[in-house]
Amino acid sequence: MGSILLVAGARPNFMKIAPILRVLESRGPTVAATLVHTGQHYDTAMSEVFFEELGIREPDANLEVGPGSHGEQTGRIMVSFDRFLQDQARPPRGVVVVGDVNSTAACALVAVKRGVAVAHVEAGLRSFDRSMPEEINRIVTDALSDLLLVSEPSGLDNLQAEGVAESRVRYVGNVMIDTLVHQLPEARALATVARLGLRPKEYALVTLHRPSNVDERERLTALAGFLTHLGERLPVVFPVHPRTDRKLREFGLRSALAEARGVTFLEPLGYRENLGLLAEARVVLTDSGGIQEETTYLGVPCVTLRTSTERPITETAGTNTVVGEDLGRARSAVDRAVAGPPPRNEPIEGWDGRAAERVVNALLESW
Numbered sequence: 326m327g328s329i330l331l332v333a334g335a336r337p338n339f340m341k342i343a344p345i346l347r348v349l350e351s352r353g354p355t356v357a358a359t360l361v362h363t364g365q366h367y368d369t370a371m372s373e374v375f376f377e378e379l380g381i382r383e384p385d386a387n388l389e390v391g392p393g394s395h396g397e398q399t400g401r402i403m404v405s406f407d408r409f410l411q412d413q414a415r416p417p418r419g420v421v422v423v424g425d426v427n428s429t430a431a432c433a434l435v436a437v438k439r440g441v442a443v444a445h446v447e448a449g450l451r452s453f454d455r456s457m458p459e460e461i462n463r464i465v466t467d468a469l470s471d472l473l474l475v476s477e478p479s480g481l482d483n484l485q486a487e488g489v490a491e492s493r494v495r496y497v498g499n500v501m502i503d504t505l506v507h508q509l510p511e512a513r514a515l516a517t518v519a520r521l522g523l524r525p526k527e528y529a530l531v532t533l534h535r536p537s538n539v540d541e542r543e544r545l546t547a548l549a550g551f552l553t554h555l556g557e558r559l560p561v562v563f564p565v566h567p568r569t570d571r572k573l574r575e576f577g578l579r580s581a582l583a584e585a586r587g588v589t590f591l592e593p594l595g596y597r598e599n600l601g602l603l604a605e606a607r608v609v610l611t612d613s614g615g616i617q618e619e620t621t622y623l624g625v626p627c628v629t630l631r632t633s634t635e636r637p638i639t640e641t642a643g644t645n646t647v648v649g650e651d652l653g654r655a656r657s658a659v660d661r662a663v664a665g666p667p668p669r670n671e672p673i674e675g676w677d678g679r680a681a682e683r684v685v686n687a688l689l690e691s692w
């Protein structure tokens with residue numbers, strides 16, 4: 326039988342792939358796994374560091390597609406992945422794609438066109454905002470996948486509402502939380518908080534990279550002003566995504582923000598350093614999807630600087646507040662986090678450190 330092929334492309338994929346690969350490779354010699362890195366993310370800080378820290382082995386192939394417009398990048402991934410599949414002596418037993426990045430949708434499309442079964446991990450999430458490139462990737466990938474592996478209850482509702490047959494859907498829980506549970510002791514042991522001269526629960530951690538927040542001058546200027554003010558009352562730690570860094574420079578905002586009182590600018594962090602900072606933050610401000618989930622699990626207040634979330638469980642059972650574009654609402658949410666008691670978080674089914682085992686069981690039962 327052919328191997329099970331896992332696709333990883335961009336930073337948020339790596340923490341989802343790591344536990345699935347570990348479980349697959351623990352199932353003995355009858356289950357072979359092939360790992361393909363598309364090269365969507367390529368900087369050491371955006372890719373290699375994660376492979377090292379998460380113990381992900383060398384990929385069997387790196388397609389080295391690099392950056393580009395969405396059409397260009399997606400197209401390059403498709404051409405390269407198609408050639409890769411064509412060159413295999415035996416077709417894979419199935420292809421596993423995770424999350425919602427361009428690599429996810431591109432490889433799903435190539436695989437189904439070659440008659441190879443596809444499983445989508447993190448299926449069914451919807452922001453209902455088609456201006457987000459990730460929403461398009463989610464819709465396309467779910468439409469094409471044979472097996473839809475769902476991480477939170479809204480995913481089941483969304484797929485049912487779209488008329489997806491129940492036989493294609495399994496609730497497996499959240500593989501990213503597997504990685505968090507596995508890595509948290511080592512993340513704490515790094516003592517990143519103390520190393521940065523911070524005190525636990527006395528700083529804000531900020532991450533921003535969505536085009537809707539960083540690509541337009543007016544919005545990014547407003548956010549930079551907001552963070553400058555925030556730094557005057559609470560230390561702000563800001564690991565800057567390459568896209569955001571480029572835009573801050575382009576709009577002439579970078580040096581004032583980097584030098585603002587109370588603001589610490591950092592290069593993109595590795596997984597453990599970031600997790601160590603997340604776990605001890607007073608409040609996290611973000612536009613990331615994964616961080617909304619990680620803060621929910623950790624019980625840390627999260628202020629999401631977006632108009633929607635595809636992860637509504639983080640608001641209903643978790644610690645997340647989606648504040649939209651209104652920075653007044655963001656300020657109030659930060660005030661509540663600073664003044665109030667820690668928010669309550671309820672346990673979520675399948676966010677238990679064992680989701681990858683359920684993923685692998687579902688794959689082996691189906692393929």
Ligand code: UD1
Nearest residue numbers: 335336337365366367368371392393426427458459567568
């Ligand atoms: C991608 C994902 C997004 C995810 C994010 C996490 C899509 C549509 N978007 O967005 O869902 O939340 O990754 O990071 O797939 N760059 C580098 N080095 C790198 C990678 C990127 O310098 O290793 C720069 C390049 O200039 C590139 C820009 O960042 O043009 C954006 O990278 P890209 O992969 O296109 O999208 P992200 O914004 O990272």
